[in-house]
Amino acid sequence: MTEKTSHATVDDVAALAGVSTATVSRCLNAPDRVTAATREKVMTAVRALNYTPNFGAKALASKRTGIIGAVVPTLENAVFAHGVDAFERALAPGKFALLVASSGYEAGREKRQIEALVARGADGLLLVGFDRDPAIYDWLALRKVPYVLAWSSGESHPYAGFDNLSGMAAMVGMVLELGHRNIAMISGITSGNDRARDRLEGARSAMAQAGLSFCGVREVAYGLESAAGAFSALMADRRVTAVICGNDVLAAGALRAAHGMGLRVPEDVTITGFDDIDIAEITWPQLTTVRVPHSRMGEEAARLLQDLIAGRPGESVLLATELVRRGSHAAVAGAGILP
Amino acid sequence: MTEKTSHATVDDVAALAGVSTATVSRCLNAPDRVTAATREKVMTAVRALNYTPNFGAKALASKRTGIIGAVVPTLENAVFAHGVDAFERALAPGKFALLVASSGYEAGREKRQIEALVARGADGLLLVGFDRDPAIYDWLALRKVPYVLAWSSGESHPYAGFDNLSGMAAMVGMVLELGHRNIAMISGITSGNDRARDRLEGARSAMAQAGLSFCGVREVAYGLESAAGAFSALMADRRVTAVICGNDVLAAGALRAAHGMGLRVPEDVTITGFDDIDIAEITWPQLTTVRVPHSRMGEEAARLLQDLIAGRPGESVLLATELVRRGSHAAVAGAGILP
């Protein structure tokens, strides 16, 4: 009875090919350090035995797994789904694989997920934003795990992101130019979320620069329903002519609520988004929003992280955001200013 | 100069705690097989040394990684993003982590991704649909890697999915009841995609049952633009009063094209979707579509796969789809049938 269930090992391959295990290993990991003739013999044996290197043994001996971890709030937001998708595709094929975990916007869960990924041997990490317990950065440094932050500018950390603050300030600036003065905002929950905080901050500073402040600000969880609720509450103040939203999902929810209330967009109220995900082009009217190059950002993050893992310097990159003027904005009625 | 860079090992912990390495291992993996007193000593040492088990060594010795792999066409489609998100959340926390790869709807790339995940020591796999090279299933069986198929009923394979065929047949049945007779369809690319094929097949069989066939069928890549193009082409036939779409993205693209052509929906043309993702509620009018319990499916798939990995039997589950009647359908003009 031969052991049919056990897999072939380097020893089996070496024996069949008539070489040493060291040569087999070289053939697989550094083919150019072996003569064509022996390489041929070895590869034939590999195929004959259907040999696959044991992952654990390889990781143990080489001290690297080829696994990169990513922790995002949720894949349900297209922003992260697209970014992670692009990130994964930009990883050197065959060399790295992506381990994904979600935090549900919870700091505690994010910490546990980071630990779990590192425990699984992640060679590097992709994280969202910079706002987290400093102990985590210390721990990562201690463990010598390289990481890249995305969707924000990472302050002192390596990052591939953009400036949420100025992006939103530009949007509010445009709304002000349209003559709006009574403006409200629906923001994401800012606690533990630097993206949401920066967007709110950017909006407020643009208002302040014009000597104004918001009629009302509502912090709500990202979701159509919560945005719709916030919108109705905000519009109770009949002076409001524009509602700035922290992202496109929030804006879509507000838009729907507006329709439900019999309000015309943009004639009665201007609604703006942020992110420029697919839904921005699907709503009616289409959303005026801030374009963020999510896919490009995923690619840059992958490039940067792979540099870091390889011991190369690696430079952070700040991507530009862009105002996208579509149909959900207009000059305030009677303002005499053209859109 | 002490070696500051090397991490603590079981030996270090054992030495500090004054026990053997075996006891340390037991404390971490089977705490109940150790007295509370020694456990306390060991855990104190673990914390003091900031000890984390080496992943490679653990995997090598235990022959399992706690890594589960998933290969989906793309995370850009909300259907997969949501499903994967739910799947990941349903994985036993701390015990399993999710390795995600995308195939871009390419069979060759999917095969390579599967191999890459198995090479990374995946204890189990989540795959989309059943339509793939049989050699892959053989290879998986040879390697003894458990897997679960989702988004389809998996034929002879373990699956957590739903019946695309009957789901679409029900939708077409409803459209026929509304009096429509000149119907066209925008389908996803059916080659290598059993979901798209089943939906097209289900639609055709419902038509056939009424003694009809489609005015036109267009197979296009999933995307707003391609759907918009297909819609205009299909509507060149002025008899068409309803367009069945293979999924919600396609339907959203068709809807946008309809607006662009000055067609009213649903007064001039009925448009239906499939999947019931977020955008179905964001379009105007909201999409009449087929609801698929993506999150529930992800959870069931996780449950099933974990059963399989644990050596338990594990039962496939077929989830029910449901017709969601919203605003994009209406009785054909002059049909005298109420919606």
Next chain:
DNA sequence: TTGTACGCGTTATCAA
């Protein structure tokens, strides 16, 4: 309940 000692399969060092 705890300790001893070996095996897991690969890579890397150093000679040849």
Next chain:
DNA sequence: TTGATAACGCGTACAA
């Protein structure tokens, strides 16, 4: 270019 051999760090029979 190739080969012998020593790590790599943990789990686990088996014995105490």
